[in-house]
Amino acid sequence: MTSTVQAPRPSSFVSLWARLTSLTARLNREVLVTAAWLALVVLCHLWGEELLEAKRRIALHAPPLFGRFAWRPVWGLTGAAAIALVVIFAGSGHLHRLSWKRLIIVSISVAALFAAALAASGGVGELTSPLLGPHAYLRAVRQVGSPLDFLNRFTERIGGYPTHIRGHPPGTVLVLWGLDRIGLGGAGWAAALMIAVGASAAGAALLAAKEIAGEQLARKCAPFLILTPAAIWIATSADALFAGVGAWGVALFVLATGKEGRAADSMAFSGGALLGAALFLSYGIVPLGGIVLASAVYRRRLRPLVIAAVPLLLITAGFAAGGFWWLDGLRATLSEYHLGVSRSRPTAFFAVNNLAAFSIAIGPAVWLGISYLRRSPMWLIVGSVLVAIVAADITGLSKGEVERIWLPFIPWLTVAVAAIPDTARKRWLVAQALLAIGIQTGVATPW
DSSP, X not given: OOOOOOOOOHHHHHHHHHHHHHHHHHHHHHHHHHHXXXXXXXXXXXXXXXXXXXXXXXXXXXXXXXXXXXXXXGGGGHHHHHHHHIIIIIIHHHHHHSOHHHHHHHHHHHHHHHHHHHHGGGOGGGGTGGGSSTTSTHHHHTTTSSHHHHHHTHHHHGGGSOHHHHTSOTHHHHHHHHHHHTTOOSHHHHHHHHXXXXXXXXXXXXXXXXHHHOHHHHHHHHHHHHSOTTHHHHTTOHHHXXXXXXXXXXXXXXXXXXXXXXXXXXXXXXXXXXXXXXXXXXXXXGGGHHHHHHHHHHTXXXXXXXXXXXXXXXXXXXXXXXXXXXXXXXXXXXXXXXXXXXXXXOHHHHHHHHHHHHHHHXXXXXXXXXXXXXXXXXXXHHHHHHHXXXXXXXXXXXXXXXXXXXXXXXXXXXXXXXXXXXXXXXXXXXXXXXXXXHHHHHEEOOO
């Protein structure tokens, strides 16, 4: 009696071997990225602790992050954990089935909820407490009086303002003053504005990613933009406001490069106006211009660049007419910066520590995504931001706190996760959410 069982064909063995090899290579890549990420974070933590023991004034008490180690009750994070679970195990499929417009709205809304839930883990008051400190913007609102007088004398009075005002153009104080004038003053309305605008950067990044790389890849970014560890600094810091305004300026410009006619001109003009406004919120918005220039050059579209420059220059001229010249403000800020805590912060340590802190804010999944990008069109966005980050780090103008200061860069790097293989996406989304919740549990930050 002969057996009816047939031996596998050689091609079956080859196919099986190819799959096993591919899986092993993928897992090895994940292990290497995780190990490198951990090594960087641990190195900077140990290095920072050594500097603290030597009584160096690095102003970090939870290196590489700005803050201090302090455990919060885990039950306070049940809301954030519930949102994360829904996005990971139920939301990903639902997000994929939503229409594109609804996906944008849902992504922004859930990102805001996740950020707020993280911040409120110790009580609802933690949503507004970062805005009530002695270094915060609200402290300067009462000093405005006349906006024209405030602008005209901002540079000469800069040394008398709280720390955050000294480090930025006068735009944020004027925004908060304007809210106060229309009856929306105080920390509650300011926090709502910053969280809403900061979370909206997720929608802006999705729109730009779709324009550059297509809807299929853009959709893959949505869960990661929602559950980013950077959500901790979206609620509540003014940098979230900078990130959101800058993100929409960039997104509208990128959309303009893919269209013709009045629609393109309108988007370019609106994008330029938002980027112009962002320049007077934060000097650190300038590097985002790399995405603008890269998209214009890549698509050979000079017209949107020229149109976007018009409102930007008009806004600059308007502030100048009011008495504030952007370059003078930057010079005054740099003088204050070099007279402050930066003098005691060692350059070599912070050149490395900045990268570690930023790596925590974006999470290891983003670095894994970058390792998979290869020839993806997403490189247009990601590559531009990587250059901006390296340049910002080399200048030494940000020594510490970059998990907050570099918040405007984070959505544009996060889109790299689109390149992560589908079979690995869920576990890396889990890792991102756990990192955010873990930081909020163990590190008390001023934001």
